[in-house]
Amino acid sequence: MSALGETTVARGGPLRSLNALAKLAGPVPVMIALVLTRGVPLPLAFAVFAALVLLVGARLGLRWILVILLGVPAFAAVLGVSFGIWVDPATLPADAAGSELVLAQLGEWRFTGAMYLVGLATALRIAAIILLAFVSGLTTTGAELVRALVQQLRVPYRLGYTALAAMRFVPRFGHELEVIRAARRVRGVDRGRGPIAWLRGTVGLAVPLLASAIRHAERVALAMDARAFGAHDSRTERTISRWRRRDTVFVLGFWLVSALLWWAVETAVA
Known part of the structure; x- marks a missing residue:
């Protein structure tokens, strides 16, 4: 289930012991940045990075491992075709990669490799964002997230x-x-x-x-x-959500690795 659910599919691993907000603060800026990207290499690199973080940092069951390794790539490949079909060939540069490769043809309409690459870029952005969301979603329960929001970010407990x-x-x-x-x-x-x-x-x-x-x-x-819920400005928490040094290390490390990966991919593509 997602981070908003009460249960989680991950029963252990380093990610499971982190603060719920740390697992949001690390991936969310990258997810926002990926929305603004174009091309295949960057979202592909971050999809692989997010998958590695999940496989190493969370003890996932076989079903979720298959979803990450097989389901998400298949989803991106099929979705790339769906998006590519709607690409107007006239908007593509004449020298675009794959423009001469015809993957399918129906009458005068042709589905080229360049069209598929444009659709695949969009599909990979969605896949990368989904995998980054899984970093928090597969290792955090709804109660943990609410406790972190109330205790760390001071969200009113009545609302949370x-x-x-x-x-x-x-x-x-x-x-x-x-x-x-x-x-x-x-x-x-x-x-x-x-x-x-x-x-x-x-x-x-x-x-x-x-x-x-x-x-x-x-x-x-x-x-x-x-239980007089909401009668007082604050409440006594049964479980304390703490922000530890490991949470700071995770967030800063996630940002650092993401920045280095972004720079490496951009340099290799340029």
Whole structure:
């Protein structure tokens, strides 16, 4: 799950012990800078860098390792084709790399290597940003992130913990939906076949799901009110989120390696 979820797919590793804000402060500036880049080499280099950070710094399960090593590259390759199809060949320089390579042709329309490279550059930027987001998302729980925001950045605890309570509704909705579906099957309610029947059955689940959500929200509100949540300007934290020396080292090291990698790629391409 993401950093906003309660659980995490990583059970250990150096990244897991870092402060939640450190794992955001390191990658986020790089993610913003990548949005402004053009070309293939830079996003490709940072996608590989982010993947190495995850594989070395987080003890990921086999499923997530396969996603990083196989899923993300396949996603970028296919997405590159999707973006490249919409590239206007007239906007490309005549001497653009791959302009003479025809990958596909339909009548007079040609899909060239230059068009694919333009689409691949965009797809690689998205892939690199996703992998950089995974540095925090796969090693941080929602509770850890909220605690860090409240204790380090002084976000009002009323806002932080209320948002956390709201986010915990999402997995509960999934459980409630399965319970409602099981109850309908036990009662012999047939959803029928075909897209119309599927849509009608899905809409029919909305009312009981909404009623369950309202009941759960009422219980949460009563529990928060019984604990005098929001009655005081500050609250006693059960778990303290600390910013340690290792967090500073990680952020500065991440920025330094990113700057050196950026310079090396730009120098090699120039």
